Amino acid sequence: MENETNYILAIESSCDDTSAAILRNTTVLSNVVASQKIHEQYGGVVPELASRAHQQNIVPVVDQALAKANIDKKQLSAIAFTRGPGLMGSLLVGTSFAKSLALGLGLPLIEVNHMQAHILAHFIQDTNMSPPKFPFLALTISGGHTQILKVSDYFKMEVLGQSLDDAVGEAFDKSAKVLGLPYPGGPLVDQYAQKGNPRAFEFPIPKVKDLNFSFSGLKTSILYFVQRKTKENPDFISENLVDICASIQYTIVTILMQKLKKSVKQTGINTIAIGGGVSANSGIRKALVNAEKDLGWTVHIPKFEYCTDNAAMIGIVGYLKFKKELFAEQNVTASARYSF
Known part of the structure; x- marks a missing residue:
């Protein structure tokens, strides 16, 4: 199996992006992502709308991934899918589709932990980047997770610390909401921060034991700060937006780096x-x-396309599990709180 050519179809549907990818061993042949714009008007992901959109997108996305890779479904070796963690309704769409397709084609089914995939995305073959050597420390930072892990092998990962409340991505998005920025606000905070003074305003660094994180107190302090300042000056946000964003980002990055x-x-x-x-x-x-x-330090930073939710990262885990014949049964179910 080591020297064989294997084609993995990977499906990712944990939140509001429907994605499908084809990998030839560790090489990505296609990585198609359909984003859902409908959530912008609600200022956050609406689970029911997300699962409906996945149902509409999944067939065209898989079809496109196969076409872009120039692969027929009969050439596939296995089907990998995100089992969790994520939104239950969204996960159910991807899980059900993957199970049905695997059954119909008589292919092995491979379940993937979404957060593990973010880490193992570093092992996707890329001419410009080399994968990290074991053991290494992984920092997983997203809208739902903030964790530091010790990674000793592909499938041996130990959580050393994690957020006790909100995730770092939520801290960015909620801060953006306080500033009146549209959803998703995290990337906008980053955009404005690059033009501002990171030391313009001081926000508290939470004192949290060991290697754990906490972002709820920081969110509250940003809210009270903005409320207080806009009471004094109604134009405070518009007059100081880049400096506020730079100061928020500086504080969050400081917490992570510490x-x-x-x-x-x-x-x-x-x-x-x-x-x-x-x-x-x-x-x-x-x-x-x-x-x-x-x-x-030796630092490994993923390409932008492998940072956000995508199926290529599910595919690399799928391939690594395929080599070890770590297959799922047909009675496998989606798990919203799937942990390491």
């Missing part, structure tokens, strides 16, 4: 890989590049 430095000190591992939607943030990327230069 915990990473602590984890490097505790474990003696200085190879760091990041994954998840927030790993597209320019502030965290810059801080990690600086750490590589100043602290001697």
Whole structure:
């Protein structure tokens, strides 16, 4: 199986992006993503609308992935899908489709942990990037997760610390909402932050034990700060938007980097890989590049296309599991709180 050519069809439907990819072993042949714009008017993902949109998108997305890869479904070796974690309704669409297709084609079915896939996306073959060497530390940062893990092997991962309340992506999005920015606001905070002064306003760094995180207090302090300042000056947000965004981003990046430095000190591992939607943030990327230069870390930052939810990362886990014949049964069910 090691030297064989295997084609994996991967399906990702954990939140509001429907994605399908075809991998030839570790090489991505296609990675199609259909985003759902409908949630913008509600200021957040509406689960019921998300699952309906997945039902509409999944067949065309899979069809497009096969066409782009120039692969017939009869050439497929296995079907990998996101089992969880995520929104239950969204996961059910991808899980049901993958099970039906695998049954119809007589192919092995492979379940994938979405957060594990964000980490293993670093093992997608790319001429410009080399994968991290084991053991390494992984920082998974997204709208629903903030975790530091020790990764000893493809499937041996230990959570060293995680958020006790809100995820870092939520902190970005909720701060953006307070500033009147449209959903999803996290990327907009990043965009404005690049033009502002990160030391313009000071926000508190939460004191949290060990390698855990907390972002709920920071969110509240940003809300009270903006309310207080706009009471004094109704135009405060518009007059100071870039500086507020830069200060918020600086604080969040500082929190993440403090915990990473602590984890490097505790474990003696200085190879760091990041994954998840927030790993597209320019502030965290810059801080990690600086750490590589100043602290001697070896840093692995994924391509932008593998940061947000995508099926290519599901496909690489699918391939690695396929080689070990780690197949799922047909009675497998979606799991909204699927953990390592």
